[in-house]
Amino acid sequence: MKLSSVLSLVNQVEKSKFINAIDRICLEAVKHDNKIATQLNKLDGQIKNATSNDITQLFKIVLPHFEKSVKEQLAMLGAQATLLTNILSRDGNCIARVNWIESLYTKEWELIDSKANELRSEIASISDDDIFSEGKRLGIYHACLKEAYSNDERNNREAKITDDERGILNVLAKHLDVTSDNQAGIEHLIDQIPKNGVQDAINDLREIGLVFVSRKRQTVYVPDEIVSLFHRLQGKELADKHLLRILRTFTDAELSNVLKNHRKKIRGVERKDKIVNIIKLGLSVTQILKVDMFSEGTPVNDCKDRLKTLIQDLDLELDKFGSTIEERIDLILNALNQSSEREFNALSATGFKELFSTLQNHFPSLATILKQEFELEEQEELDVEKLRALSITPYDILYMLTNDEVKSVVESMGIKKRGNLRLNILSSFADATDKLIDNYGALARRDLAKLKSENIDVAEAELGVKFEEVTKAIFEQLGLEVDEDLRRSINTSKDKADILISLSEDDVIVGEAKTCKNGDFAKYSTTSRQVKSYVGRCEGAGKRVAQVLIVAPSFSDDFVESAEMDTEVNISLLEADGLKRILDAYRARRKPKFSAKLFTKGGLLKADLIAKNI
Template sequence: MKLSNVLSLVNQVEKSKFINAIDRICNEAVKHDKKIAAQLDKLDGQIKNASSTDITQLFKIVLPYFEKSVREQLAMLGAQATLLTNILSRDGNCIARVTWVESLYTKEWGVINSRANELKSEIEAVDDGESFTDGKRLGIYYACLKEAYSNDEKINREAKITDDERGILNVLAKQLDVTADDQAGVEHLIDEIPKNGVQDALNELREIGLVFISRKLQTVYVPDEIVSLLHRLQGKDLADKHLLRILRTLSDAELSNILKNHRKKIRGVERKEKIVNIMKLGVPAAQLLQVDLYSEDTNVNDRKERLKSLIQDLDLDLDKLGTTLDERTALILDSLNSCAEREFNSLSATGFKELFAALQNHFPSLNAILKQEFELEEQEELDVEKLRALSITPYDILYMLTNDEVKTVVESMGIKKRGNLRLNILASFADATDKLIDNYGALARRDLATLKADNIEIAEADLGVKFEEVTKAIFEQLGLVVDEDLRRAINTSKDKADVLISLSEDDVIVGEAKTCKNGDFAKYSTTSRQVKAYANRCEQAGKRVAQVLIVAPTFSEDFVESAEMDTEVNISLLEADGLKKILDAYKARRNPKFSAKLFTKGGLLKADLIAKNI
């Protein structure tokens, strides 16, 4: 979830520590940073009274200073805080109940403690006369880490590992090929991680602005921007879910090469287990792409060609391929790190829901797989909105399935088997959305007979929800920003907006989609109460409602007159066939010019005129 949406979700007290951290940094940096000074001038220096949007914009500017401050403070907080940030920055853990975080911590502590005891035995069993064995390498790393930790005591200071020492130890670990789980185990032997006190550690992370904690919901929130920051501090160049995509794309021989290059067992190891073992190594993705997946005699040109084919296999939309191995690697990593929005937009809200429902139907254990891979609570209800909040895209879901499992899904769903099977699945659901858009008018009029004649099977009870979803899909195809994260943040059990369209950082259009079976839509008093409640929720979240847009098959004369005379909100009305006509005109133009401001004129909109001027 984006920072702006988290700020909209929590109350003033719950976001106070984050704002205080930003305030402290600004006070120190404003003297020599003109950008920060200019942004503070806009706010009259009153950060605590700023809107969520203003705070988000300020955070983008102060991020380098914030990152430096967090790096220093985490080093002082010690091993427990480090373990917690490792857990909270993993895929799927950015929104989690406090009790679940505690259970994940206990589980992780047990794994590290067990591995530490194994390493202790391995290090103690080393014979001085032995060659450069695994035990020898671990013994060297252990001795260096112990010296870095305890050398402060010689000058009567508290024992700890400074940020500078951590950097040197990371280089040493890389040169000795000490994997991430072994690094954690060795450090646990020297500076044992506390088993309890997770609540206190969470509060310490909140104090430095890294997490938000909702007291009412007892839930921890880590914004996407903070997750990216933590990955940089951990030296992690790619999220686990994206590294998994790369590994799923590699051949068995290439997976074996990676394990061989780190002296890991490959004989008799299944493909699935190979991937799991590689993920545990904690090796940067750049090293895997440039060195580890090749045999020793592979030249640079062959490595570059392999990355070129990998770009095609992953369907990365790149403007250029890069000329050097470093450039090509950087392009792959940058594309994967910034792909979430593009991947959410690859399917409409309807398409995503239908894909998820179909995968659950054809692959009953899908929920269990997602909960295991993303460390979600067993009782957690999984739906598309929850997945969106956790930044889990349709691509992420499909890459959680093994290649063999994807083949099974393709066969059972009757999808074409040539090319990239995961992309074929996505394309089939994009086509299904287009079919619903073609029948948009019939959907609005709840005309089941027409829908069935075009082989569209929808239960009558689901027509309203389906119309809402297809309306979003049309807005998305018009190039508008349908903000599902904001909608989720402002919705309550009582007030649930159908559509929110972001015009800018501050301005939104509140959309409402209404079906009507017989005659014109005429329920103005009920509808106006709904949209006014949604508008109030948006304003409470720091957004300005530029317009309310109501889409229905047709409107009664009384409805149109009431909307035009309403002085509390600006309301525009658009007939469903008119919206479809606008979309058709948009698609028919080579270089269409369309602005959401065309929906802000008020009253009953003239779709023919809008379509003509696109």
């Protein structure tokens, strides 16, 4: 979830620590950073009274100073905070209840403690005859880490590992080929991580502005921007879900090469277990793509060609392939780190929902698989809205399935088998959405006969939901930002807005999609109560509602007149066929120009005039 969405979700008290942290950094940095000074002048120096949009913009500017400050403070907090940030930065853990984080921490602590005990025995059994065995290398790393930790005590200072020492130890670990799980285990031997007190550690992270804690929901929120910051501090080049994608494209021989290069077992190990074992090693992705995946003596040109194929297999949209191995690896890493928005846009909200539903039908255990892979609570209700909030894209879900499982989906659905099978599945759901859009008017009028004649199988009870979802898809195709995170945050069991369109960080349009079977839509009093309630929820979240937009097959004269005379909210009305004509005009233009402000004129909108001016 983006920082702007988290700021809209939590109250003033819950975001006060973050704002205080930004304020402290600005007071120091403003003396020598003109960009920060300019931004503060716009706010008259009053950060605490700034809007969510202003705070988000300021954070982008102050981020380098914030990152430096956080790095220093985390070093002071010690091993417990480090373990906690490792957990919070993993896929799926950016939104989690406090007690679930505590259980994940306990589980992780026990794994590290068990690994530490294994390593203690291995290091203790080293003999002088061991020249450069596994135990010898671990022993060297253990001795160096122990010296880095305890050398402060000789100078009458608190024992700790400084950032400089940490950097040297990381280089040592790389050259000794000490994997990340072994590093954690050895450090636990020397500076044991506390098993209890997770709540205090969470409060410590909140104090320095790294997490938001909702007291009412007992939930911890870590914005996407902070997760990326954690990864940089950890030296982690890619999220595990993106490394998984890369490994899914590898041949069995390439997976074996990676494991052999780190002296891990390959004989009798299943392909899926090889992938899991590689991820657990915590290897540098650059190391994997530059050295580990290739057999010894592979020509440089063959390596470059393989990376070019990998780019194509991953469907990465790049302007160039790069001329060297290093350039191609950098392009792959950058593209994957910036892929989320493109991947969410690859399918409409309807398409994503249909994909998830279909995959669940094929794999009843899909929700269980996702909960295990992304460390979600078992009782957590998993739907598309929750997946979006956790930044889990349709691509992420498909790559959680093995290649064989993907093949079975393709075969059972009759999807073409040539090319990238995961992309073929995604394309089929994009096509299904387009078919519903083509019959948008019939959907709005609840014309089941017309829909069936077009081979669209929709239950009558689902027509209203389908119309809402397809309306979102049309807005998305018009280039508008349908804000599912905000909609989820303001909705309650009683008040559920259909659509929210973000015009900016603070301005939104509240959309309502209404079907009507016979005649014009005429329920103004009921509809106006609904939308006014949604407006109130949005304003309570710090948003300005620029307009309310109601889409229906057609409107009665009384409905149009009542909307025009309403003094409490600004309401625009748009007929479904008119919205479809606007989309058709948009698609027909080579360089269409469309603004959501065209929906803010009020009253019954003239769709033909809007379409003409795109």
